[in-house]
Amino acid sequence: MDQGHSGLAASLNRGLSVARGEYIARMDSDDRALPERLEREVAFLDRHPEVGIVGTAFRPIDQNGRVGELRRLPQEHIDIRWASLLANPFAHPTVAFRTIREVISSSGISLSEVSRLRCLFTAGDERESGPESRRAEIAEHYLDLLDAFIELCPGEAGVGALRRREALRVARLALRPPLPSGWRRLLGRALAMDPGLPWRFLADLSMAAGRRLRRSLNATQPGRTR
Incomplete structure (x- = not known):
């Protein structure tokens, strides 16, 4: 499908408009995925017809090919709904979703x-x-x-x-x-x-102080890994 130089967003929207399958999976040419990713996502959607979209955790890879820390995204339904009001709670290269479109009422937030x-x-x-x-x-x-x-x-x-x-x-x-x-x-x-x-706030302060102390110790003792 020749899109010329219309840009990534336009190409993705064009692809969505002509897709006729039951599911759509998102993945760019330079993305990597585990071999069983699509199989497991499709199986989950098959087992859970009430679910519209699934995604996974991911590791970013920089321009030099270095793999970063694992990043986990919201997993529970309530957390995904809340996070979606502020940002995208899914990583684009990990998602698979149904092609059925639903109209969502406006929240009134500008x-x-x-x-x-x-x-x-x-x-x-x-x-x-x-x-x-x-x-x-x-x-x-x-x-x-x-x-x-x-x-x-x-x-x-x-x-x-x-x-x-x-x-x-x-x-x-x-x-x-x-x-x-x-x-x-x-x-x-x-x-x-x-x-x-x-x-909970006091416990959070104690944990934060402990993390700062560990970082300080690690900085002064290069041989430490914890």
Whole structure:
């Protein structure tokens, strides 16, 4: 199928428009996959007709062919749904999905708002949050979105774990120096979401301190591997 020089996105969309099979698998010419990847993904979709898309963890490979650390993505249904509001919860070269299209109602969130939320809470590093003066405001929007999401699926498995995890994330953000304006309100909302937050926060601090100590020891003792 000759697409000329229309670009990757246009070529992918063209391929999707003419696909007639039951499933579509995504893979670029320079991607690598284990031999059983497609077999296992198709078998899973066959066994679970209620599932629309599957993917896997992955290891990035740089331009010199060096293989990076394994990166795991959300696996539970509730976590995938929540993550999909902020970023793509699947790695493109790992997915297989059904060709059936479904119309999804709009969430009412603007693209600029999603961009700010994504900047604050994705990629596993809350330090990439933009101007400190906006931190509390953006986090308030994040909590509003989370509350609306949980209200839509209160009885779904995993909601409790999602609330606890996100409450801890917001607490970390609220208490990161310099303290943002409105940090007390943020902590109050996080505590209302998870009454056990103080204990989880202290445990998180202890684990973080332990990781920093191990990194310091490793840096001063080159022969250590742990």
